[in-house]
Amino acid sequence: MFFTGAYEHxxxxxxxxxxxxxxxxxxxxxxxxxQPTSSCLALFPRDVYEQVAAMHRERQRGGEEAxxxxxxxxxxxxxxxxxxxxxxxxxxxxxxxxxGITKEVTVIGNNxxxxxxxxxxxxxxxxxxxxxxxxxxxxxDISF
Numbered sequence: 001m002f003f004t005g006a007y008e009h010x011x012x013x014x015x016x017x018x019x020x021x022x023x024x025x026x027x028x029x030x031x032x033x034x035q036p037t038s039s040c041l042a043l044f045p046r047d048v049y050e051q052v053a054a055m056h057r058e059r060q061r062g063g064e065e066a067x068x069x070x071x072x073x074x075x076x077x078x079x080x081x082x083x084x085x086x087x088x089x090x091x092x093x094x095x096x097x098x099x100g101i102t103k104e105v106t107v108i109g110n111n112x113x114x115x116x117x118x119x120x121x122x123x124x125x126x127x128x129x130x131x132x133x134x135x136x137x138x139x140x141d142i143s144f
Contacts, residue, residue, distance in 0.1 A: 001026050001045065003109030006126075008119060011103050015096060016088040020107055023114055030082035033091065034074060035098055039121060041091065043081070043114040091116070 007020040019027065032049035036042045044052065056074055059067035077098070081089040091101070099118065106122035108115045117125065 002111050003114050006106055006108045006122075009105050009107055011091065011096075011101070011105060012088070014090065015093060016084075016090050017105065017107070017116065019083055019087050019089060019114075021087065023107075023109070024083060024087050027083060027114075030080060032078050033081045033089065033095065033116075034078040035095055036074075038099065039117070039125065040099055041095055041101070041116040042110075043089070043116065044112070048112045049078075 003023060003026065005020070005022060007022075009018055009020070011017055027043070027045055029046055031046055032044045034042055034044070034049075053075075056067075056071040060071045077095060079092055079095070083089050096102070100121060101116065101118045104119040106117045106119050108117065108122070
């Protein structure tokens with residue numbers, strides 16, 4: 001399973017986001033919303049989140065303080081979400097504030113997760129991505 005595409009949406013007055021219809025089937029059983037970076041939020045399907053959580057637990061067992069701090073931040077910023085009958089999920093205020101999400105968002109598929117970006121911030125990131133894609137394909141034969 002993987003997620004692809006970019007979709008523009010708005011949060012409602014209660015901070016809820018309607019998930020793109022294309023993603024709802026893959027997230028039927030709910031998922032985990034977290035903040036993997038300072039730029040966006042990520043919504044993981046349950047099975048993928050369990051893999052990421054297991055990685056953090058394994059690193060913690062090694063006893064490194066940095067691994068424990070990273071795990072602490074990851075789990076403290078993780079919230080279980082289940083879409084309601086209209087396909088909406090609630091995004092906690094604390095997470096919205098940390099990544100600068102106010103009302104207008106862009107929801108993108110990023111392989112095994114869904115990312116939720118403030119629309120203006122995504123526009124800036126998307127411009128950077130244009131250059132990266134151009135560099136990636138420069139001079140390559142992409143015929144299959």
